[in-house]
Amino acid sequence: MATLIWADESVNVTVNRRDIIEGESITLTVTTNNVKSDPELRLPEMPDFKVVSGPNQSSSTNVQFINGKMTKNSTITLSWNLIPKRTGQLTIPAMKIQVGKKSYLSTPITISVSKRGSSQAGKVAQFFIEAKVDNNTPYRGEQTTLTYTLYTKVDVTSFDDDVPSFKGFWTEELYAPKNLKLREERKNGVKYYAATIKKIALFPTQSGEIIIEPMSAVIGIREKQQRWNDFSLFGPPSKKYTISTGELSIDVKPLPVRQNGNISAIVGNWNIKSEVSTSKIKQDEAITFKIIINGTGNLQTVDMTEIYFPNELEVFDPEIESKENPLRDKIGGEKKFEWVLIPRFAGDIFIPKIQLNYFDPKQGKWVTKSTSRHKLNVAPNEKALISSIGLSKEEVELMGEDIRFIDESQPKWRNRNRALVTGTALTLLLLSGMVFAFPHAQNITKQRMEKSSGGWQARRALISAFGILDSAPDSPEEIYTHIYRAIISYINQKNGTKKIEYSTEEIIDIIKSHDGAEVYKEFEQILTRGEAVRFAPVSSQDAQNDVQKIKDLLKKVDHVWS
Incomplete structure (x- = not known):
């Protein structure tokens, strides 16, 4: 009989x-x-270490028979992969381990981390990855390119990277090869084989210091052994190692304040031009108007959809086409905005100059470029009738409110006894009167419409502004764009103006002149928040709350606006 002995x-x-x-x-x-x-x-x-993986748990049991005695050993192992965040003497603090009712306390462990490229004996790294940016002090919104490079002196069999989340940046991948292409390169005086792993364009969305977290990777290295299975189809076995880049710090400069207040989120080097399909057209015929912007920078920030055209034009939503720069080292490209426009009035209509405001980081200053002004020569539409053709929906509704249309249906006469004049004669007489009266009625109607148009627009200013606000999408940036459009629409209809844009100062001055409750301060807060939303993220719920606030504020202003 064997005796069981526990170790x-x-x-x-x-x-x-x-x-x-x-x-x-x-x-x-x-x-x-x-x-x-x-x-x-x-x-x-452990502030000096990053936990890459773990805990990984394994267990084993070993039973031995010696001189009729059976000895049993059981082992449970927990392991973690750690990467140091800095060089120097780092400490893993003491750990408390609870096993059943017993507690164990380990002793602290000191790890010596040498700087790469040090001249100490035996400190030459056989493989490592490095992160580098081409600009450590970009402006907010300016591109800086991050490059990850692998350096190795040994045979690499596999490479699996884990890229960080890049908080505080808008990113776009520039280069990520499926197969690593090695080249000879000397690093710290040592010959290596180098391969570019990734190139990423980073656009900082906030100013100040931003930390780029390390990228970690699991790399497979072919181990050199004196003897291995000659019949193996795969050669010597490989071993997995976890490696990491260092942490990078980027000092992002804020965009400077501009004296005239015309700023935007567009950063780079851009050009703008515009064109119309034809300048000589007839009333109620469609033309196309294009704005073309090209250059280098974050193409996603280029937005010209909120342009205010003259009220004589019916404007349809633009078609937008983007073409990115194929060179790819610097993000950029071309963006086209194309509108369909229908002139609803005859005469000369001017499409004003469209301004593009952007910050040029190379010059370190704000730049304004403009398109040409376009003159449309609109000939009258001979077939246009005041009751239907050539009028906008608003004008048709206005005429429906202000005019009682003449009944042009054929009268039905009923003979009673004996009439002095026959029914046919009365019908001809009535039709003759209508023919002579119609031009006069048309002139009177047109005069009334012109006189009442301004007042009608002023009365509907609040309703139009609410319509713009209610059509706002869920994106915070688009919500604040609609808030700005609604305020501009309200002011233009109240004042009978056709301005394309107002600065925040102009809007506040106008609100002050019609505001008895001093709500202009709340207007200013919301407009300021809208200008900064691209760089200081706002939740959708907060943006929706501002929509409701703007509605309440416009109601208050509309109540006292004379």
Whole structure:
């Protein structure tokens, strides 16, 4: 009969290496032997290390028979992969491990992390990855290119990267090869084979210091062995290592204040032009109007959809076409905005100059470029009738309110006894009167419409503004764009003006002149928030709350506007 003997209970905390080079990882292992329950522990705060993976748990049991005695050993292992965040002498604090009712406390472990490229013996890294940006001090919205490069002196069999989230940046991938292309390169005086892993365009969305977190990767390295299976189809085995780049710090400069207040979120180097399909047209015929913007910078920030055209034109939503720069080192390209316009009045109609305001980081200043002004020569539509053709929906509704139309239906005469004049004669007489009266009635109607148009627009200003606000999408940026459009529409209809845009100062001055409750301060807060929404994210709920606030404020202003 064999006697069962349990080995002694023990708990150990170890690391696989205590002396490493920056970017390399260590494995922290907690091993329990012959315990009767699973260990319970929580990693302590380790500000100098990043936990890449873990805990990874494994267990094993070993039974031996010696001289009729059976010895049993059981092992439970927990492991974590850690990457140091800086160089120097780093410490893994003491850890508390609970096993059943027993508690164990480990001793602190010191890790020596040397700077890459140091001249100490044995400190030449065999492989590592490096992150580098081409501009450490960009302006907010200016492109800086981040490049990840692998350097190796050994045979790499696999590479699996984990890119950080890039908080505080809008990003676009420029280069990410499926197969790494190696080239010879010297780094810190040492010859390596280098391969570009990724290139990413970063556009900072806020000013100040922004930290780019390290990128980690699991790399497979072919191990050199004296003897291996000659019949293997795959050659010598490879071993997996976890490596990491260092942390990068970017100091983002704010965009300077402009004296005239005309700023935007567009940064780069841009050109703008416009064109119309024809300048000589007839009333109620359609033409196309294009704005073309091209250059370098974040093409996504280029937006010209909120242009205010003359009221004589019916404007349809624009078609937008974007073509990115195929060179790809610098983000940019061309963006086209195309509107269909229908002139509803005859005469000369002017499409004003369209301004593009952007910040040029190379010059370090704001730049304004403008399109040409276009003159449309609109001939009258001979077939246009006041009751239908050539009028906008609003004008048709206005005429329906102000005019009682003459009944042109054929009268039905009923003979009673004997009439002095026959029905046919009366019909001819009535039709003759209508023929002579119609031009006069048309002139009177047109005069009344022109006189009442301004007052009617002023009365409907609040309704039109609410319509614009109610059509706002869910995106915070688009919501604040609609808020701005609604305010401009309200002011134009109240004042009978046709301005394309107002500065925040102009809007506040106008509101002040008609505001008895001093609500202009709330207008100013919302407009300021709208100008900054591209760089200081606002939740959709907060933006919707501002829509409701603007409605309430416009009601108050409309109540006292004379």
